Amino acid sequence: MPSLQPLSTLATAEQIARLRLIRSENVGPIGFRHLLARYGSAVRALEALPELARRGGGRSLRICSRAAAEREMEAVYAAGAEMLFLGHPPYPALLAHIEDAPPVLTVQGRVALAAGPGSPSNIAPSVAIVGARNASAAGLMFARQLAFDLAAAGVVVVSGLARGIDTAAHTGALAGGRGAGSGEGRAGEGGTIAAVAGGLNVIYPPENERLQRAIGAEGLLVAEQPWGAVPQARHFPRRNRIITGLGLGLVVVEATARSGSLISARLAGEQGRLLMAVPGSPLEPRAEGPNGLIRDGAILVQSAADVLEALEPLVRRGVSAPEVAYAPPLANLEPDGDARRAVAALLGLAPASVDSLIRETALPPAVVSIVLLELELAGRIVRHAGNRISLALPPDRAGQDSPATGTGLRVLI
Numbered sequence: 001m002p003s004l005q006p007l008s009t010l011a012t013a014e015q016i017a018r019l020r021l022i023r024s025e026n027v028g029p030i031g032f033r034h035l036l037a038r039y040g041s042a043v044r045a046l047e048a049l050p051e052l053a054r055r056g057g058g059r060s061l062r063i064c065s066r067a068a069a070e071r072e073m074e075a076v077y078a079a080g081a082e083m084l085f086l087g088h089p090p091y092p093a094l095l096a097h098i099e100d101a102p103p104v105l106t107v108q109g110r111v112a113l114a115a116g117p118g119s120p121s122n123i124a125p126s127v128a129i130v131g132a133r134n135a136s137a138a139g140l141m142f143a144r145q146l147a148f149d150l151a152a153a154g155v156v157v158v159s160g161l162a163r164g165i166d167t168a169a170h171t172g173a174l175a176g177g178r179g180a181g182s183g184e185g186r187a188g189e190g191g192t193i194a195a196v197a198g199g200l201n202v203i204y205p206p207e208n209e210r211l212q213r214a215i216g217a218e219g220l221l222v223a224e225q226p227w228g229a230v231p232q233a234r235h236f237p238r239r240n241r242i243i244t245g246l247g248l249g250l251v252v253v254e255a256t257a258r259s260g261s262l263i264s265a266r267l268a269g270e271q272g273r274l275l276m277a278v279p280g281s282p283l284e285p286r287a288e289g290p291n292g293l294i295r296d297g298a299i300l301v302q303s304a305a306d307v308l309e310a311l312e313p314l315v316r317r318g319v320s321a322p323e324v325a326y327a328p329p330l331a332n333l334e335p336d337g338d339a340r341r342a343v344a345a346l347l348g349l350a351p352a353s354v355d356s357l358i359r360e361t362a363l364p365p366a367v368v369s370i371v372l373l374e375l376e377l378a379g380r381i382v383r384h385a386g387n388r389i390s391l392a393l394p395p396d397r398a399g400q401d402s403p404a405t406g407t408g409l410r411v412l413i
Contacts, residue, residue, distance in 0.1 A: 016069050017042035018085060022103045023064035023072075023226060024049065029100040030383050031376045034369060049377060055340075058378025075227050081108035081200055090115075094126070095245040098271050099387065102224040102242065106200045109220035113156045113191050114246055124190055125315045126156040127276075127307055128247035128268070130240075130261045131165025132254040132286050139165060139254040139286065142278060144172035146251070149304035151176030151190030155311070158246045160239060161194040161212060163205055165253050165261075170194060170211060174218060192219040195242040198231030199223055222246070240264045241271075241385070248314045249274030251301055255289030262289050265298075270386055274310055276301045335367045335374075343371045347381065351388035 035045035084105045092114035147169040157173035159166040173192035200223040250268040255261035276299040280287025342361045375381045
């Protein structure tokens with residue numbers, strides 16, 4: 001099998017091929033990594049897609065054209081933004097460590113803010129702050145002050161530019177960062193990173209237009225979705241893993257028992273991030289989420305000092321990008337019909353871990369990985385966080401509930 005080359009040595013043609021690959025139908029971040037590991041380059045992986053999908057029982061794939069990828073790249077760079085590729089040094093080191101790191105990010109602003117503590121290009125520690133969209137006045141004030149104090153102390157505050165707590169956190173961090181340094185990205189300066197759910201150039205929510213533009217100029221905007229993609233409901237849970245992945249820890253400020261912020265808390269735990277929460281009155285429904293997290297072991301936060309104390313050991317340790325950005329090479333094995341049937345028979349709508357599939361089938365891990373890759377490209381399975389797999393929803397429900405993305409993806413990872 002061909003060996004993987006470091007992306008820093010790749011020609012532009014390979015970068016375009018990697019963009020084409022992740023923009024093609026049914027290719028998600030984990031499938032992308034397996035394809036690169038198996039074929040050694042995106043160029044070869046693109047050639048293999050139709051046959052892999054056929055083996056998985058699927059129809060012809062929609063493969064992103066070279067012209068479409070080039071148009072997207074041209075639009076990005078013409079707007080003063082840039083693309084970061086997983087494995088390339090400017091790519092955020094913390095984010096690169098999560099299992100489903102986006103293969104390509106579109107960014108605008110101070111890229112050094114996302115490098116991570118211990119990186120030679122900066123670096124300040126980072127923490128994510130999330131919470132209720134319909135936050136209380138007290139919650140908004142606390143989030144704004146917390147973010148201000150953290151940024152003034154040299155911490156980068158990450159959030160999702162949503163209404164409520166996200167907006168308060170970005171606003172406070174921008175103000176705190178202005179007081180902490182000159183805005184040139186030197187070590188020790190705080191600031192803010194906004195991970196948006198749609199394309200980088202799409203303003204959402206509309207009332208945050210001025211804030212989004214300010215972050216693009218003074219902080220950093222980050223997007224996984226293609227340039228011009230309008231955010232849809234299914235994009236927000238995927239965006240959450242980027243918010244948590246960019247921080248050493250996560251602070252939850254106000255969240256009901258069914259809040260999306262608790263999804264972020266679960267993701268933070270799965271990513272090995274420090275989990276923190278702001279307590280509230282037991283009579284306040286928006287305090288139910290944070291209070292429950294604290295009961296279950298999250299660090300109680302009453303001020304920026306609590307966050308700084310919790311982060312300090314992690315900051316000393318630092319972080320560096322993984323030496324190998326992609327999954328271990330898959331053995332050059334071709335599964336037979338029996339292997340495909342054995343794996344498929346164990347799959348259902350309830351997610352099952354890949355480890356359990358390997359254990360129950362007694363097949364080599366590489367064979368199971370290849371079968372799952374074929375099924376994924378055929379649109380027959382869905383990947384979930386925690387290396388879990390389920391069958392895709394029936395077509396009559398897929399449009400409403402399927403975790404598709406604006407690029408035709410049906411795989412949620």
